[in-house]
Amino acid sequence: MDFVVNNKRCTSLEDVKLSSSVKFYNFVCEYFNGNNYIEAHTSGSTGKPKKIRLDKKDVIKSARNTNRYFDINAQSLLYLNLSPDYIAGKMMIVRAIVANASIIEEGPSNNPLSIYTGQPIDLIALVPSQLIALFNNPDRLQYIKTMIIGGGVIPMSLKRKILDYKLNAYSTYGMTETCSHVALSKIIDDNNIYELIGEYNIKVDNRDCLVLLSGDKEIVTNDIIEFIDDKHFRWKGRYDNVINTGGIKVFPEQIEPIIAECIKNVKFFVTGIPSEKWGEEVVLVFEYSSLEVDEIKIGQINERLMIKLRTLLQDYSLPHRYIALKTFKYTSTGKLIRHLDINRYL
Numbered sequence: 001m002d003f004v005v006n007n008k009r010c011t012s013l014e015d016v017k018l019s020s021s022v023k024f025y026n027f028v029c030e031y032f033n034g035n036n037y038i039e040a041h042t043s044g045s046t047g048k049p050k051k052i053r054l055d056k057k058d059v060i061k062s063a064r065n066t067n068r069y070f071d072i073n074a075q076s077l078l079y080l081n082l083s084p085d086y087i088a089g090k091m092m093i094v095r096a097i098v099a100n101a102s103i104i105e106e107g108p109s110n111n112p113l114s115i116y117t118g119q120p121i122d123l124i125a126l127v128p129s130q131l132i133a134l135f136n137n138p139d140r141l142q143y144i145k146t147m148i149i150g151g152g153v154i155p156m157s158l159k160r161k162i163l164d165y166k167l168n169a170y171s172t173y174g175m176t177e178t179c180s181h182v183a184l185s186k187i188i189d190d191n192n193i194y195e196l197i198g199e200y201n202i203k204v205d206n207r208d209c210l211v212l213l214s215g216d217k218e219i220v221t222n223d224i225i226e227f228i229d230d231k232h233f234r235w236k237g238r239y240d241n242v243i244n245t246g247g248i249k250v251f252p253e254q255i256e257p258i259i260a261e262c263i264k265n266v267k268f269f270v271t272g273i274p275s276e277k278w279g280e281e282v283v284l285v286f287e288y289s290s291l292e293v294d295e296i297k298i299g300q301i302n303e304r305l306m307i308k309l310r311t312l313l314q315d316y317s318l319p320h321r322y323i324a325l326k327t328f329k330y331t332s333t334g335k336l337i338r339h340l341d342i343n344r345y346l
Contacts, residue, residue: 001013001016001032001097002100003096003097003099003100003101003102003103004096004101004102004103005019005020005024005096005102005103005105006019006020006103006104006105007102007104013025013028013029013032016028020105021084021105021107023083023084023085024080024084024093024105026084027084027089027090027093028093028097031056031093031094031097035056036055036056036057037053037054037055037056038053038054038056038059038090039051039052039053039054040052040053040054040086040087040090040176041085041086041176042175042176042177052176052177054087054176054177054179058179059090059091059094059179060094060098061179061198061199062091062094062178062179062180062181062182062198063091063094063095063097063098063099063179064098065197065198066091066095066123066180066181066197067095067098067099068197069184069197070122070123070146072095072099072101072122072123073099073100073101074099074100074101075101076099076101076102076122076123077101077102077103077104077118077119077120077121077122078092078095078096078101078102078103078104078121078122078123078124079092079103079104079106079112079113079116079121079123079124079144080092080093080103080104080105080106080107080125081106081107081108081109081112081113081124081125081126081130082108082125082127083107083108086176087176087179087180088125088150088151088180089108091179091180092123092125095123101122104116104118104121109130110129110130110133111130111133112124112126112130112133112134112140113134113137113140113143113144114137114140116140116143118143119143120143120144120145121143121144121145122145122146123145123146123147123148124144124146124147124148125147125148125149125150125172126147126148126149126150127149127150127151127152128149128151128152128153128154128155128158131147131149131154131158132158135158135161135165138165141165141167144167145168146168146169146170147167147168147169147170148169148170148171148172148181148184149169149170149171149172149187150171150172150174150181151335152335153253153256153257154171154187155257155260156257156258156260156261157260157261159187162187163187163188163189167187169186169187170184170185170186170187171184171185171187171192171194172184172185173185173194173223173235175221177219178200178212178219181197182196182197182198182200182212183195183196183197183200183233184197185235191234192234192235193228193232193233193234194232194233194234194235195231195232196231196232198214199214199215200212200213200214201213201214201230201231202225202227202230202231202233203227203230204225204227205220207224207239208224208225209221209222209223209224209225209239210223210224210225210233222238222239222240223235223236223237223238223239224236224237224238224239224242224249224251236251236253236254237251237252237253237254238253240338240339241253241271241338243270243271243272243280243281243282244272244279244280245272245275245278245279245280245281245282245316246278246279246316247279248316250272250282250316250317252269252270252271252338255270255313255317256268256269256270258309258312258313259284259305259309262304262305262308262309262312263305266286266287267286267287267328268284268285268286268287269284269285269328269336269338270282270283270284270285270319271283271285271338271339273321275320281320281321282316282317282318282319282320283319283320283321283322283323284305284319284321284322284323285322285323285324285325286322286323286324286325287324287325287326287327287328288324288325288326288327306318
């Protein structure tokens with residue numbers, strides 16, 4: 001062990017204990033124990049989060065792949081503002097350990113770098129809500145050389161700001177089972193093309209979902225993709241979320257950014273409900289609290305929004321109904337739970 005935590009060189013667990021939070025220290029202890037695995041929790045995107053074991057060889061390989069891609073070495077500084085309870089936070093720590101690099105621990109925060117005045121940060125991992133906070137305080141962006149963004153779809157408005165500020169930013173693709181990301185998409189436009197890093201190759205199954213291949217391992221995902229070649233793909237959306245309306249597949253993840261440009265500061269999502277005529281029909285779901293804050297009536301939203309959306313979306317993608325729920329539900333990692341009992345609100 002030889003890496004720098006919060007400006008203190010650590011060559012023992014005792015050093016780490018004196019330099020970091022309890023969760024950071026506990027994970028480092030787990031990493032250096034005699035087991036050949038670490039434990040992590042899945043995100044719960046499609047079900048209840050569960051504890052899984054990840055082979056430490058795979059964890060180290062993933063960290064090395066990222067370090068190699070971004071040229072992270074012993075002179076580099078990483079910044080941790082995610083919880084070590086989950087894979088994204090764990091892997092930032094492993095990258096620092098593997099590279100003998102420096103790492104600054106802020107802890108989970110939706111207001112990152114609020115008091116930071118140190119040296120330039122070579123790599124930081126963010127979720128979209130943290131990126132929004134940085135754009136609200138753009139002077140903090142000067143410290144960041146490279147950012148990777150995960151944990152949700154990046155809205156078009158954020159992508160435009162990334163381009164306006166000329167940030168070196170990447171969208172990540174991965175999951176707990178793959179020890180964080182296995183593919184990266186540099187945000188230079190809206191093409192959403194991901195490049196695999198490391199030794200993975202890909203194919204698609206009969207659902208058009210991504211299958212990751214590494215040696216004799218196969219990881220079948222629920223992500224529908226457009227296959228480009230065995231190292232590149234375009235992500236389209238989750239199989240769990242796709243709406244089959246009149247035989248046409250509608251991907252909520254593709255139309256939500258368009259809708260978001262039309263209604264600011266209103267929480268919503270797109271889902272499907274059963275329809276006798278179409279099999280499923282597209283619905284737009286709002287949250288009451290965000291409507292009340294902005295003093296917007298659902299009827300007004302319907303009328304204004306439909307006029308705008310008819311010029312932006314194909315007819316089959318247009319919402320057939322508008323539903324308001326009291327509150328949305330989220331997983332323990334903050335991901336939206338889309339599959340609600342919508343019918344009881346109709």
